[in-house]
Amino acid sequence: MHPAWSVILFTTLIGVAQGLFVAVYAIDIGARLDLIATPARAFFVTGAALAVAFSALGLLASFWHLGRPERAWRAAAMWRTSWLSREVIVLPAFTASVAAYCFALATDAVWTPSIGLLALVLCLALFVCTGMIYACLKFLQEWASPLTLVNYFLLGCASGFNLATLLASLLAPRFTEPLAVWAVGFTTVALGVRAAMLTRNARLRPRSTIQTAIGIRHPNVQQKAQGSMGGSFNTREFMHGRSRHFLRSVKWTFLVLAFPVPAALVWIGATTDASLVLGCAFVVQYAGLLAERWFFFAQANHPQNLYYQVIS
Amino acid sequence: MTQLALVIDLNVCVGCHACVTSCKEWNTSGVAGFLTDENPYGKDPTGTFFNRVQTYEVGAFPDTETVHFPKSCLHCEDPPCVPVCPTGASYKRKEDGIVLVDYDKCIGCKYCAWACPYGVRELDEKQQVMKKCTLCVDRIYDTAIPEAQRKPACVTACPTNARLYGDVHDEHSEVSIAIRERGGYALMPEWGTAPANHYLPKRRSTCAVADDQVARVDTARVTDAAVPGTLAALIAEAQAAAGAGR
Numbered sequence: 001m002h003p004a005w006s007v008i009l010f011t012t013l014i015g016v017a018q019g020l021f022v023a024v025y026a027i028d029i030g031a032r033l034d035l036i037a038t039p040a041r042a043f044f045v046t047g048a049a050l051a052v053a054f055s056a057l058g059l060l061a062s063f064w065h066l067g068r069p070e071r072a073w074r075a076a077a078m079w080r081t082s083w084l085s086r087e088v089i090v091l092p093a094f095t096a097s098v099a100a101y102c103f104a105l106a107t108d109a110v111w112t113p114s115i116g117l118l119a120l121v122l123c124l125a126l127f128v129c130t131g132m133i134y135a136c137l138k139f140l141q142e143w144a145s146p147l148t149l150v151n152y153f154l155l156g157c158a159s160g161f162n163l164a165t166l167l168a169s170l171l172a173p174r175f176t177e178p179l180a181v182w183a184v185g186f187t188t189v190a191l192g193v194r195a196a197m198l199t200r201n202a203r204l205r206p207r208s209t210i211q212t213a214i215g216i217r218h219p220n221v222q223q224k225a226q227g228s229m230g231g232s233f234n235t236r237e238f239m240h241g242r243s244r245h246f247l248r249s250v251k252w253t254f255l256v257l258a259f260p261v262p263a264a265l266v267w268i269g270a271t272t273d274a275s276l277v278l279g280c281a282f283v284v285q286y287a288g289l290l291a292e293r294w295f296f297f298a299q300a301n302h303p304q305n306l307y308y309q310v311i312s
Numbered sequence: 313m314t315q316l317a318l319v320i321d322l323n324v325c326v327g328c329h330a331c332v333t334s335c336k337e338w339n340t341s342g343v344a345g346f347l348t349d350e351n352p353y354g355k356d357p358t359g360t361f362f363n364r365v366q367t368y369e370v371g372a373f374p375d376t377e378t379v380h381f382p383k384s385c386l387h388c389e390d391p392p393c394v395p396v397c398p399t400g401a402s403y404k405r406k407e408d409g410i411v412l413v414d415y416d417k418c419i420g421c422k423y424c425a426w427a428c429p430y431g432v433r434e435l436d437e438k439q440q441v442m443k444k445c446t447l448c449v450d451r452i453y454d455t456a457i458p459e460a461q462r463k464p465a466c467v468t469a470c471p472t473n474a475r476l477y478g479d480v481h482d483e484h485s486e487v488s489i490a491i492r493e494r495g496g497y498a499l500m501p502e503w504g505t506a507p508a509n510h511y512l513p514k515r516r517s518t519c520a521v522a523d524d525q526v527a528r529v530d531t532a533r534v535t536d537a538a539v540p541g542t543l544a545a546l547i548a549e550a551q552a553a554a555g556a557g558r
């Protein structure tokens with residue numbers, strides 16, 4: 001597939017928002033249950049506000065993906081069948097509920113935990129929707145796996161907890177280390193899952209071949225013309241147009257930038273209480289996730305490409 | 313239930329692209345608006361088409377066959393492109409099984425194109441909505457045109473009659489009989505989309521030609537050359553001499 005920057009930004013930004021919200025809400029509930037000390041309110045409010053900001057940015061990026069953004073509201077119609085439609089409903093609901101949660105925290109409202117719980121449910125639903133948009137396309141074999149969902153969840157949490165660690169170092173220092181442990185934990189598990197995805201995808205055998213595509217059972221079939229001489233939507237939308245070498249470099253870039261480097265930086269930043277290092281950790285991981293998402297799209301091999309191998 | 317569809321005979325398609333141009337002509341002139349062409353006379357012409365004819369070569373030289381392969385939306389009976397559409401712009405008509413896009417509802421998210429394994433949906437670069445074959449729904453029911461022409465534009469244009477059109481759920485229709493009796497098959501059956509359009513296989517065609525049909529043995533040039541002194545014999549001698557001298 002051709003990786004679209006709109007979708008790359010969208011999925012990574014809402015991932016951060018979701019992970020950050022989970023981190024804030026977990027600490028909030030822990031403090032309310034007297035399991036942990038209560039950090040300054042500024043930590044909660046800023047965290048929730050940042051989560052709103054990130055998901056609003058994500059929403060903006062998603063509009064950029066549409067050919068007819070002015071009609072976006074129509075996308076809520078088919079929630080019974082379409083994961084994309086479900087996501088279109090859940091994302092604004094999640095954003096709104098985190099905004100309400102943020103307001104509740106700031107005003108110390110009694111309904112704070114309940115609205116937070118609602119936001120948590122929507123947050124998890126959003127992870128499922130985002131993952132299923134890709135995982136439900138069964139002939140995109142690289143995506144059609146539960147690993148896709150788990151990967152979205154873990155990477156969202158990893159980057160969100162990473163940002164929460166930075167926030168804690170600025171506003172609630174005693175939570176820096178525990179949050180760092182979680183951030184590193186999510187990042188480590190996410191690396192395992194991503195490696196499993198890569199291994200799985202490397203072993204995939206495409207179920208469609210040129211023989212099933214045109215229905216001619218001869219081992220030697222070559223395309224000579226694809227019905228257009230200057231390319232078409234089909235050559236632009238479904239192919240990344242980069243070399244294998246480029247793909248491999250992106251893979252190694254994200255394997256380094258999204259996992260070990262930020263994990264190390266988070267650890268160093270938390271133990272030495274250096275907010276600057278924690279800031280770097282987040283920026284590096286986010287950059288790594290952009291590469292990860294680019295690769296996620298580029299690696300998916302659409303069966304329609306079988307019909308578009310040769311221009312003339 | 314009716315399921316209108318095309319059955320395309322690969323054995324007679326000559327790859328002339330008449331169906332492509334006639335499809336484009338009909339559908340770019342309709343009420344739904346034009347089919348964008350960009351750079352039509354430039355270096356990289358590109359545009360929106362509902363139908364494309366591709367060409368494949370099967371076998372290894374010199375034992376090869378050329379297959380011309382027209383490709384458009386197959387109006388799948390279980391179309392994966394429909395349930396994924398968030399707006400309901402993509403839908404399958406109950407009355408005749410045609411899969412359509414409502415251009416007024418489409419938001420151009422391209423998700424349906426991702427969900428079609430056949431690559432037959434194309435986003436119109438100018439209008440930014442998804443387009444694909446409509447089976448000429450604005451033509452086949454039009455009582456203002458003569459009945460014989462109430463067929464998809466590609467079908468009426470095909471000079472070799474490679475494109476059959478009809479109801480594949482009616483077992484007595486021309487298309488059903490063709491599928492049944494001439495080995496009609498569906499594309500990428502592995503995804504369970506149950507395409508309504510079918511293809512009739514390319515058959516190996518041979519033409520038996522004996523040597524004496526190519527170079528006739530009984531022409532004057534051949535028979536007379538054997539008789540010394542005739543003009544034909546002199547020419548043959550002269551040619552042989554020239555050949556030896558060379």
Ligand code: SF4
Pocket residue numbers: 384385386387388391392393394411427428429430431432433444505
């Ligand atoms: S061929 Fe593609 S666009 Fe047409 S009905 Fe089937 S899945 Fe949908």
Ligand code: SF4
Pocket residue numbers: 396397398399400401402413417418419420421422423424425441442
């Ligand atoms: S591009 Fe249009 S028809 Fe296709 S899924 Fe999106 S809204 Fe539906």
